[in-house]
Amino acid sequence: MQTYDTIVIGNGLTGAALSYELAKAGQAVLLLDDGNRDSGTCYSYGGIGYWAGTTELTTTLLRAGMARHRELSDELEADTQLREIDLLLTVEKEADIDSLINAYKVFDRPPQLISVEAAQEIEPQIDAEAIAAAFTIRHAHVDPMSLVAAYNQAFRRLGGHHNLSAASGLVRVGNKVTGVMTEAQAYPAQTVVVAAGAYSRNLLRAVGLQVPLFFTHAEIIETPPLDFEVRSLIMPAANNRFKQEAEAAASDQWQQPNSQVIPPVLEAGVIQFADKTARIGQISRFHSAYSPPADPTDSETAIRRAIEQQLPILKGVPGTWRHCLVTFTQDGLPLLGPVPTVSGLHLFSGFTSPFALVPPVAQRYAQYLTGHLPDSPDGLIKDMLIDRFSVERDH
Ligand SMILES: Cc1cc2nc3c(=O)[nH]c(=O)nc-3n(C[C@H](O)[C@H](O)[C@H](O)COP(=O)(O)OP(=O)(O)OC[C@H]3O[C@@H](n4cnc5c(N)ncnc54)[C@H](O)[C@@H]3O)c2cc1C
Incomplete structure (x- = not known):
């Protein structure tokens, strides 16, 4: 052999x-x-x-x-379907914009703060009433x-x-x-x-x-091809992912077989692929079980509610709840x-x-x-x- x-x-x-x-x-x-x-x-x-x-x-x-x-x-x-797209990081109405500007300064090339009008030019599907501003930068994408x-x-x-x-x-x-x-x-x-x-x-x-080595349960909605276009990758500007991962990694709860480690996070986001299908997300659950620790219907409702506020065109689009595990380190x-x-x-x-x-x-x-x-x-x-x-x- x-x-x-x-x-x-x-x-x-x-x-x-x-x-x-x-x-x-x-x-x-x-x-x-x-x-x-x-x-x-x-x-x-x-x-x-x-x-x-x-x-x-x-x-x-x-x-x-x-x-x-x-x-x-x-x-x-x-073809890996590599392309450049605009990343649009949406700022909630009550957000502290100065602290977000400071948070983005740590990056090699920080995303730039733009007005709601400029955000709408980049992504016409955004509801101007739903956000206070956005950060943007050119991003790359593959399928x-x-x-x-x-x-x-x-x-x-x-x-x-x-x-x-x-x-x-x-x-x-x-x-x-x-x-x-x-x-x-x-x-x-x-x-x-x-x-x-x-x-x-x-x-x-x-x-x-x-x-x-630790993991989150990620939950998204996967759609069939949509008959309209979402041009940019949309995600929330407020993102404490590194802090949450460090906090979760330090917890003893991983030793318990079926235990929430820290509370879940919902980040309203969407990306449309070249074939017009889209992924709408995302809930991340820090939980020691390997099987999904939440009710899919409740998760889907929460994800849809969050994204529809910002992109009303996504209201009622067909889609299927999906679950997977994503690793991280401390x-x-x-x-x-x-x-x-x-x-x-x-x-x-x-x-x-x-x-x-x-x-x-x-x-x-x-x-x-x-x-x-x-x-x-x-x-x-x-x-x-x-x-x-x-x-x-x-x-
Ligand atoms: C909604 C969402 C959005 C994301 N967005 C981004 C993004 O924009 N940019 C980015 O960089 N990352 C992003 N990520 C993270 C990223 O996609 C994943 O973390 C990454 O692809 C993980 O790759 P992996 O090979 O480590 O693990 P996986 O993709 O999970 O692959 C592990 C493989 O191992 C197989 N396997 C498991 N056990 C066995 C076994 N016993 N024998 C044989 N095979 C086994 C599994 O079936 C699977 O195919 C996102 C993740 C999610 C869920």
Whole structure:
């Protein structure tokens, strides 16, 4: 039986990009996916916030991410549907605009405050009565599943093996992970990379390891093609996501099997794709259960009410409630690298802004992994490695 250089578990954006980059670097790679459509990638907006760097590391990687996206359609020989759009961050009537201006100053290229009239010129569907102002910046966008399909096709052309099977466990001999088990068989490998989004926690628990990787339950409404146009990506200007994630990560509630960690957040937003379908969002629930912790009808009503206030044209549009899990870490940086205390096992997950960050990080990670180096040649992987946190044995 073939021993793979690397088995990558999970075919969301992270696994698709990394498996391609490893195959391109000459490795024999097996990509395993369980075929669950409810993934973070599948229901993502697909926005690329290349302007949103806040440190030297994130600014360099986000700029590299945009440059990488510009190459990908040609390199992968498939259209990722990359385009530039306006991001419109809507300001609620009672919001403190000065504190929002200050909050946006931290970014490499801060979004600009504009009047309601200017916001309406960018997005004619906005109800002028519903907002006090907006922030705007040029943003980039891909169709998430077109990008994954493009990576997958190019991976297979390079000789990569892509199996639709769930990893049911990891093969462990002493302190070394030597392969992956599925229902049908075990596959041996030199290195196993877990890139299974929020489900990575479970796979690592199966070998007795607990990593500081957390998740939210995201809920959206997915529409069929609409007979009108929403031009921009709309999201709320007030966004405490990093603060909430840090607060949630510090909580003990994750140890409880079915427990709310911190209260949920509703961010009224919408993005329309080239095929005219739209995703309307979004509720994020910080909850330790893996199954949806809320009533879909109540969630759908709340999401619809919030977006209809700002874009009345969306009132009553057909749509289906969707749920998926989205990972995060306590410091906003991804969680990568060899999992301490065992050999042969890596994690590649926990990305905030994955559509901007995963393509350039996967490229560098493949160099790091195949070169057996302490870092990627440009020195950008080290700060994202798991060993910046302690990893606990899960008893
Ligand atoms: C509504 C919404 C909007 C978003 N908007 C943006 C945005 O604008 N920009 C941005 O950058 N990000 C955005 N995100 C976040 C982003 O899309 C996701 O976090 C990201 O795509 C996650 O990719 P992943 O590969 O880590 O995980 P996932 O996409 O969840 O993929 C994990 C894969 O692993 C598979 N898997 C799990 N367990 C196993 C197993 N045992 N064996 C085999 N396979 C397994 C799953 O089926 C899945 O296919 C958004 C997310 C949501 C929900």
